[in-house]
Amino acid sequence: MRTLKIAHFHPCSLKHEEMSQLPEDVTVDILCRLPVKDLVRFKAVSPRWRALIESSEFAKLHLNRSIQTRANLGLILRDEHLHAVDFDSLDGTVQAVELHYHPLRCQDYSTKVWGSCNGIICLSNSFDSVVLWNPSTRKYRKLPDSSVELEEKWRYYENRIYGFGYDSVSDDYKVVRIVMLEGMHDDESFHYEAKAYSLKANSWHRVGKFPHHPHLKRTGGVLVKGALHWVVNEEPQISRAGLIVAFDLGCEGYRLVPQPEYSDLNFLMNVERLGECLSVVCYYYYCKHVHVWVMNGYGVKESWTKLISVNEQSVIRYMQFVRPVGYSKNGEEVLLQLDGTRLLWYDLKRNQGRQVKIRGLQELMQVEMCVGTLVSLDDGGEGNGKKQQEQEDRNMGNFLSNGFKLVL
Template sequence: MSKLPLDVISDIFLRLPVKTLVRFKCLSKPCCAVIDDRDFIRLHLYRSKKTKSNLGLILKALNLYTVDFDTLDTAVSIDHPFSFACGTEAFGSCNGLIALRNSEKCLALFNPSTKKLRKLPVSTIELPNDSSKSGYVFYGFGQDVISNDYKVVRMVQFYRIENDEEGSFFDYEVKVYSLNNNSWKKISNLPCYLRFLFLFFYHLLHRRGYGVLVSGVLHWVLPPRSETSGRNMIVGFDLGTEEFLQVPQAENTDENFLLDVGVLDGCLCMICNYNQFSVDILVMKEYGLKESWTWLLSVQKTTPADAVKFLRPLAYSKNLTKVLLEMDSQKLVWYDLEKKRMRTVKIDGAPDTFSAEIFVGSLIPLDDRDEKSKKQEEQGENNNTGGKQRDDFLSEGFRLVL
């Protein structure tokens, strides 16, 4: 190692799995410095996405599990310091970070590869008046690629304290947490249609409250209501501009379906469920372009007793001939795009019911800023007094440049 240039070592490290790199940080200070370098972390994540390596699945149930995507054989429980007796919800993942929730006042970001966790500061819910109460809460998590920031979105729906049978909800409170600033920001000038976002059976039955991240935008479905002309609507929140938008839908679909959204290989998906008899999945090849909606596959119930209750695409196979699907929150299946056949995937240790999400391992840091600044100050003092000891420790061919 001492005879290899740093750029060669860095190039080798870029090809290694995340778990191996975490162990290698203990080899020496030079190895640790290479692996902790911000540019190296960015390049390693970029390579993982490009080569589709370091991929896994998160199985979300009462507990959280990870499954290696290449094998899909065994579910391993995620051990994290944020675990809660009644279960911890994972409401999103992005670039190796998972957003966790125990309650509206207890949120955190966690990197299962590095075991680092950042608790979010508490942001109180501000009721619009004394006659209202907070109700259903929508969440979303993703990256703002413009500012290279990670953000959590919380949308709280309000309703009257007395019975509100017609569902005439007050405007939402929308707040955004910034990891870079470690603070919450309230969003104003909300669109009028947002007050009709929640529909009891639609969201509670299928847990559609978590935003789907595509192209730096979080997406939710506004279910058909008389106030919105009886049509489904895809609502987006741009993490860069922090504004809401409407996503154009495909026109060549029957309007009589229950809509859900998903993501497949970075593309937004429309999941159209026709009365639990069949499900069509369409993919938006170019984000925001209505004409780019493309039909992908259709799944129909096989017997009169069966029903396709829930379906979500997760990932393509390595050779792009199959799609991994989550069905009815109970199992995973490979769908062969050519033969139009399905094969069930058996995973040891998986919970009976779960929600699945694709995950890429990364070294994205979640260090506390105050603690990090303190360590840098201490390191600076040590460098001033112990420079010779450091140089003696490092070999001539593998010396850190500070």
């Protein structure tokens, strides 16, 4: 079997005719296995390779292979700034790398991550700045402004949350924005507005209201099976277990998701994504106990399984917040974020935990799984494409001056 070995080399030793002898399917198969940072550099090899790597078909092939093999995974971490770590390096102590180049970096506002899908991240740092950003290619798309169409906004406290995901029906990326207005002081009135942004159309439009009271936490909608999920309540004053509402990105309609058969409803509730499944985290604050449920068959009530059940006297000490982030590659451990300060690998069979130490962070406010992809944001919108392309061409020039070698 032929293999590809890459090393730095003088460009005179690189012969285009030798590369051209590779069959197209072999070239594609080899390149699909590489991380994005290498693929961006290899566009400088030849016009043929550049056209291949920049094609939407290759981006989809590379994305699908990364998802199937759980390759090119990383974590986006947030304190006052954004950082990244390689998912495969999360064993013991790892160094976080600050993302100095992200498009919303500003000293006046902290950046919020609202979700990740196919390597694209939704970011905001003020009411007027929302972007979709691919940290692997460093390309981004700034979303157009959209006014809040609610009367007498000045009378209310305003809160905004977002959800982000991919609509496979229309092959489009969408952002859902929910603006909530709550009365001040003794005013218990409540109003809200829901809008959706389409990358293809590069525009916002109104969508229907939630079927129940949307007292939403400041967390992004959880993307599972083409729908965004939030916890809502039937009445404003209810604070215990609520309902799970899904917003389908395809038909842009709402539905309720069946939940497990809980033995006790007196818990704080969050929805999360674990692997490809919807997950519910139940925190029983009166007994310091946490249950993590996973819906193995989406929409099937009987498929809920209690995956984790822990308390402060067992594996996790001094817990006030628990969030599952993702499975290990062998599926035997789950990475947990604890109390917004630390990460822990939880062994599902042995009921044991081991700490992951991240250097370079002041605190761990947010953790988001992200896969490295070539997915483009060229459909519509206002971006910085010209400047991005100029920088990319400069990088390619530097790469060619250093040289590399292909060995078959």
